[in-house]
Amino acid sequence: MGVKLLLDKANVPGIRTYEVYRREGGYRAVEKALKEMTTDAIVEEVKKSGLRGRGGAGFPTGMKWSFIAKPDGVPRHLVCNADESEPGTFKDRYLMEFLPHLLIEGLIVSSYALGSNDTYIYIRGEYAWITDILEQAIEEAKAAGWLGKNILGTGFDCNIHVQRGGGAYICGEETALIESLEGKRGNPRIKPPFPAIQGLWMRPTVVNNVETLAAVVPIINMGGEEYAKIGVGKSTGTKLISACGNINKPGVYEIDMTITVEEFIYSDEYCGGMKDGKKLKACIPGGSSVPILPANLLLTTAKGEPRYMNYESLSDGGFATGSMLGSGGFIVLDEDQCIVKNTYTLARFYRHESCGQCSPCREGTGWMEKILQKIETGKGEMSDIDLLWDIQRKIEGNTICPLGDAASWPVAAAIRHFRDEFEWHVKNPELAQTSNFGLQHYADPIHVPA
Amino acid sequence: MATTFNDTQMTEFKRLVARYPEGKQKSALLPALHLAQESFDGWLSTEAMDYVASLLQIEPIEVYEVATFYSMYNLKPVGKFVFEVCQTGPCMVSGSDNIIDYIKKTLDIRPGETTKDGLFTLKLVECLGACGYAPMMQVGKIYKEHLTKEKVDSIIAEYKALATNN
Numbered sequence: 001m002g003v004k005l006l007l008d009k010a011n012v013p014g015i016r017t018y019e020v021y022r023r024e025g026g027y028r029a030v031e032k033a034l035k036e037m038t039t040d041a042i043v044e045e046v047k048k049s050g051l052r053g054r055g056g057a058g059f060p061t062g063m064k065w066s067f068i069a070k071p072d073g074v075p076r077h078l079v080c081n082a083d084e085s086e087p088g089t090f091k092d093r094y095l096m097e098f099l100p101h102l103l104i105e106g107l108i109v110s111s112y113a114l115g116s117n118d119t120y121i122y123i124r125g126e127y128a129w130i131t132d133i134l135e136q137a138i139e140e141a142k143a144a145g146w147l148g149k150n151i152l153g154t155g156f157d158c159n160i161h162v163q164r165g166g167g168a169y170i171c172g173e174e175t176a177l178i179e180s181l182e183g184k185r186g187n188p189r190i191k192p193p194f195p196a197i198q199g200l201w202m203r204p205t206v207v208n209n210v211e212t213l214a215a216v217v218p219i220i221n222m223g224g225e226e227y228a229k230i231g232v233g234k235s236t237g238t239k240l241i242s243a244c245g246n247i248n249k250p251g252v253y254e255i256d257m258t259i260t261v262e263e264f265i266y267s268d269e270y271c272g273g274m275k276d277g278k279k280l281k282a283c284i285p286g287g288s289s290v291p292i293l294p295a296n297l298l299l300t301t302a303k304g305e306p307r308y309m310n311y312e313s314l315s316d317g318g319f320a321t322g323s324m325l326g327s328g329g330f331i332v333l334d335e336d337q338c339i340v341k342n343t344y345t346l347a348r349f350y351r352h353e354s355c356g357q358c359s360p361c362r363e364g365t366g367w368m369e370k371i372l373q374k375i376e377t378g379k380g381e382m383s384d385i386d387l388l389w390d391i392q393r394k395i396e397g398n399t400i401c402p403l404g405d406a407a408s409w410p411v412a413a414a415i416r417h418f419r420d421e422f423e424w425h426v427k428n429p430e431l432a433q434t435s436n437f438g439l440q441h442y443a444d445p446i447h448v449p450a
Numbered sequence: 451m452a453t454t455f456n457d458t459q460m461t462e463f464k465r466l467v468a469r470y471p472e473g474k475q476k477s478a479l480l481p482a483l484h485l486a487q488e489s490f491d492g493w494l495s496t497e498a499m500d501y502v503a504s505l506l507q508i509e510p511i512e513v514y515e516v517a518t519f520y521s522m523y524n525l526k527p528v529g530k531f532v533f534e535v536c537q538t539g540p541c542m543v544s545g546s547d548n549i550i551d552y553i554k555k556t557l558d559i560r561p562g563e564t565t566k567d568g569l570f571t572l573k574l575v576e577c578l579g580a581c582g583y584a585p586m587m588q589v590g591k592i593y594k595e596h597l598t599k600e601k602v603d604s605i606i607a608e609y610k611a612l613a614t615n616n
Contacts, residue, residue, distance in 0.1 A: 075471075087538045087577040118471070125484065126578050128591040157535045161469040166480045166520025169576070183479030183512075185519040201474055242582055244540045250582035286576075288539055328579065337543050345539045349576045354517075 002256040002269075003230050005218040005238045007210070010098050012013040016133065018140035021101040028148055029220040029361060033109045034154045037220075046216060048224030050236035054288060055081055055172070055209030056327040057402075058311055061216075065111050067196035068203040075202045078116035080107060080213055081121040081177055082356055085169040087288035087349060089330025091240035092210035094252040096123075096130050099106045100137035107214040109220055113205055118159055122177050125165040132163050167351035169284035173401045174207040175199075176355065181423050187355050188401035195379035211240050217401065219270065231257040235310035239325070241270075245283075245332035248272035257310035261285070262299050263323070265332065281439055282418075285314055286326025289406030291413030292339070293323050335439045339421045340432075343414040344372035350407035361404040368411055377423060377431030385422050389415055453497040459489050463569065473530045476508050491522035492532065503524055521575065523543055529564040529571035531609045534588040537574050538583035548584045550574065556606065569613055570606070 009236040021027075033042055047062030053060050068076060080103070084092040096103055103121075113120045124129055126138035138160050140163045141147045149157045159171050164180060165171050171180045175189035199205025215237060219227045228236045235257040244250045247265065249272035255264065264270045265280065274280055280295045300307055302321035308314050333342065351365035376378050399405075415422060421437040455463055462485055463478075468526075470477040474532060482502050483494060490498045494517050503510040517523045524532070537546050553572055556566050564571040580586040581596035594605055 012483070036555055061459075070598075084579050085577060088540050088581050090579045090581055090583075093579050111495055120469075125480070125520070126588060129593075163477075164481055164484060166483065166516070167522035167575075168520050180480065181475035181477060182474070183516065184507075201471070242579035245543050284539075294496065304526075327559070329544070331540050331581070342539050342543065345537065345542045349538050352576050409551075450542065 001023075002254070004212055004254050004261065005227075005230075005239060006095065006099070006102065006240065007252075007254045010365070014023070015149065016098060016100060016137075018101060018144060021099075022144070026101055027141075027144075028107055029105055029217045030146055030150065031429075032106045033220050034152050035155060039113045039115065040107065042220065046113075046219055047226040047364055048213075049219045049221060050224075050234060051215055051227070052234070052236075052237065052311065054207055054211035054215065054328070056086060056289075058325070059206065063194070063213055064208070065110075065206060067194070068206055069197045070115070071204070074203055074435040075117065076115045077200045077206075078107065078111045078114050078119045078209060079174075079177065079181065079200060079205055079207045080119070081123040081156070081172060081207050081212045082121050083165055083172040083177060083255055084127075084327075085124055085172050085212070085331055085353075086347065088099050088244055088284060088331040089287050089327040090244075091242040091252050091328055092413075093127060094374060095210055095214055095240065101141065102147075103134070103210055103218060104137050104173070104216045106216040108141075108151070108158060110206075110208070110213050110338050111160075112156055116206075117157050118161065120181060120200070121160060121162045122181055123162060123164055123172075124170070124427055125167050127313050128164065128375070129244045131162050133163055133432045138162070143158060161364070167295075168355075169349075170355045170401070170403055173403065176401065177207060180204065185355070190400055193331050195444050203260055232308070232310060233312055234323075234424060237329055239309075240311065241328040241330050242308065243271050243330040243332065246275045246278060246332075246334035246337070247332045248275050255309055257308070259309050260299075260306045261314075262306065263310055264330075266396060271330075271332070274332070274334055276334075278336065280332065281335050282333045282339065284323075284329070284331040284333075287325045287389070288331065288349065289327035289409055290324040290326040291319055291322070291332075292342075292417065293408050293413070297321050297417070310345060319409070319416075323413070336436060338376075338436045339414050339418040340372065340376050340425050342401065343410060344369070346410045347372050347407070350403065350410075354403060354407070358404065360395045360397040360398040361407065364391050365403075365407050367391050368407070372411075375425050376432075378433055380422075380426045380429070383427055385415060395402065452496065453490055453501050455485075455489060457545060458597050467506075475506050476512070479508070479513065480520070482506065482514070483517060487523060487528070492528045492530075493526060493581075501574070524565060527564075528573075530569050530613055531589055532571045532573055534573045534575045534578070536578050536580065536588075539576070540578040541584040541586060544584035546585040549587075549599075550604060552599050552602055556602065569610065 051059040051061040081314040128385045171186040195205040307321040347369040351369040357360040392411045395404045466481045499513045503513045585597040586595040
């Protein structure tokens, strides 16, 4: 069993309630931080831990915190990004649903460190029942004196508010999230200024993912140095992975980033192997926007070394032969899955979610969807494949926010690694409607198909 | 029907606005639109949006541009229960196409349509964060997961019973 820092108490009956959470040692981090530590010391501890943003970008959290401006007389805000919308990702939902007080505890410590007296949780609108769970947890914490005025007699005031979004993937981008929190369309802002200088209501703001803020609790309890000893290299601590697709045990797993991808997929502790004894064809290891990899490149790097479930190893080889850990949304595809169709549904998703501000993304995502639909429905031409490649290249890097990149990468990687499957679709338009290209040379080389 | 909040709804509206600093009441717009949609038959008419604008002391256009941007706000009347079925990658690889076809056939409607009895609307949506429990759909506040044809039948029966009992 690997180390568990976040989900270790997830199965304790009643852990969702304040009484049980407190009895199991909850809110110790708040006591320690508020009574024994200065705000600078907390930021230092988070820096030492090596914690990287768990939303997908992997930016060092301590460094992000240290950027926050502190002009006199201007309130600062911490905003928790609970807009989890990246296809394949459902880890924050799990954490908030079953361990709401862990997030609240992390938020109190982080709000204290950053000087936020009014902290907001921006949760995706569809997670309506989780909003109720969080609001109840906040009430419980308030009744027990962990929130409100003069917490633990330290003079620190803090309130946490939950705001539901309205259904828009783009609001996971931090400046779009801020716009949405201000009651506007989720159009990302041009940076600079960065939120740390001018964020919510033009006040200094830090936006962090749910899992990131929850991880602050074990970091304070055990110390940053101890936390950094878990994991490997710059992938410190633990990471929540939400696994889905054609596997035996879809779900949310906490890993310590030292296990191999092979172990994650095939061991009973995690995914439990492929469903119905099928063969592994491909995987999108870090949420829908990261490059899809065929089985051979997923399990081993281009150099033939085992690939591990961490930031560095998953991106080994760059986009030519690697991918990214991203948000930890791990989507597994078996031999029966069609890469063209899968890519088409993702392209449709990004067209639907483009905010429309930047032409390359607004127009390009629509073109990619249409061309992929054309190929998928047997009306494609060979030149369409090159056209797709050309369009994605013209979106990437040419937009205000990373949604353009997120829309381009899945298309690029699908063509890069599965071009013959696209060509097969074009050459066999009728056959492609009733059968799939299958495995060909993409099969898992370790678990050799019979 | 009335497009003004009753006392309970107004209390909730005031609670939403109170979360934000003085003068930043526009921030309550998204939650206020959810409240309006729940209060006024599951959709936002122009009257409902204008009402929210007047309560928040903002221009109606500020409400329209938000209501049209986010996918959860219905700008046309919907059935008593809206089946929002996910069709994105992870649900697709887990068989959401079959579920969508089955719902279409069973209810005899296409996506975006409402059954003649006004009970059900079918809406196809993009990823709702239930990828490990696919295929899935959302009905109101509830996620219905691990869908099969049998499960769809029982969900339809469940909501028909609910409508009869109310």
